[in-house]
Amino acid sequence: MIKVFEAPRKYVQGVGVLGEAGKWVAPLGKRALVVWGATVKEQVGARLEASFNGAGVALISFECAGNCTRDQIAAGVALAKAEKVDVVLGVGGGRSIDMAKAIAWPTGCKIVTVPTVASNDAPTSAETVYYLANGQMDGWEVWPANPDLVLVDTQVVVEAPVEWLVAGMGDALTTWFEAEAAFKGRRTAIAGGVSTTAAMTLAQLCYDTLMEYGVQAKMDAEKHVVTPTVEKIIEANTLLSGLGFESAGVCTAHGIGNGLTARPETHGHSHGEKVAFGLAAQLCLDEDISNEERLDVFDFMVAVGLPVTLEELGLGKITSAELMALAEAFAGPGTLPHNHVFTVTPYDLYSAMVAADTLGHSRRTLAR
Ligand SMILES: [Zn+2]
Numbered sequence: 001m002i003k004v005f006e007a008p009r010k011y012v013q014g015v016g017v018l019g020e021a022g023k024w025v026a027p028l029g030k031r032a033l034v035v036w037g038a039t040v041k042e043q044v045g046a047r048l049e050a051s052f053n054g055a056g057v058a059l060i061s062f063e064c065a066g067n068c069t070r071d072q073i074a075a076g077v078a079l080a081k082a083e084k085v086d087v088v089l090g091v092g093g094g095r096s097i098d099m100a101k102a103i104a105w106p107t108g109c110k111i112v113t114v115p116t117v118a119s120n121d122a123p124t125s126a127e128t129v130y131y132l133a134n135g136q137m138d139g140w141e142v143w144p145a146n147p148d149l150v151l152v153d154t155q156v157v158v159e160a161p162v163e164w165l166v167a168g169m170g171d172a173l174t175t176w177f178e179a180e181a182a183f184k185g186r187r188t189a190i191a192g193g194v195s196t197t198a199a200m201t202l203a204q205l206c207y208d209t210l211m212e213y214g215v216q217a218k219m220d221a222e223k224h225v226v227t228p229t230v231e232k233i234i235e236a237n238t239l240l241s242g243l244g245f246e247s248a249g250v251c252t253a254h255g256i257g258n259g260l261t262a263r264p265e266t267h268g269h270s271h272g273e274k275v276a277f278g279l280a281a282q283l284c285l286d287e288d289i290s291n292e293e294r295l296d297v298f299d300f301m302v303a304v305g306l307p308v309t310l311e312e313l314g315l316g317k318i319t320s321a322e323l324m325a326l327a328e329a330f331a332g333p334g335t336l337p338h339n340h341v342f343t344v345t346p347y348d349l350y351s352a353m354v355a356a357d358t359l360g361h362s363r364r365t366l367a368r
Contacts, residue, residue, distance in 0.1 A: 022055025182249025
């Protein structure tokens, strides 16, 4: 039984880190392709360029739009070759970051991720998730190694709407439960082996941090201030969750969350929101989860505003037959719910989603 743990080579987090980006990037390369959307470029472009100028790093802009599609990646690869860049930065959310990885690997460049939101755990990971232009998932790639550098400016992160931080908490909340479920069966994680004690400890710490500081961090971030509590949650969403999911394993929460992208109604909702509902269902599927623990997680999700019902994902009008059809796709051969140590059938997933939706409605009503 081989255990594998993987991680980025360096992780830097704090207020004002973006202003020092040149100092951190210069040892990796002097010609940098920056992958970002128009809004992010407007938000942080001047700060990044000033710090690059100070460090002698040339900035070549690659503006992308919409999802992380194979077409945009091909255009980015062509530009990276034409401009002879030696480092690629993904600046923004998961889409820009995933595209940067997919441009850097075929061109032999170093990779730097600069998340401007703490909404997902892409910044530390070695994966790219491809999407179609319409928002449906289109497979993924596991690259040979993780980013060379992760730069998280926490002041930039709290400039974003708080919904993104909450979405990140949803993605991070799944980490411990999926890690524990996958480890019981000694399943191989994305990193390529069975989980280490280190990855399990980080996944558990991720969960404990969210439960202790998540609600307060949301309040602070709503006021756009960085407090030690906000720093803890950004680290949980980005570093702890990223290391945990990749080296410890994923399971039903991501199986359902990723699968829900097949429904157009969910396209306006973030990855973190979809996997959060997936977790709600996973907690209703696994009899090893105590009732007390299940309620703690549901109540936390309600408190921070994560979806615990189908309605909150735009699926309030879904029929039983349509939900069963989704469950059949989620439980197909080779899908993530099979990482449980017990057998999972489509009917089990259907039942779990209905149970989660019902419990979610009840906990939301009680919280009012
Ligand atoms: Zn995720």
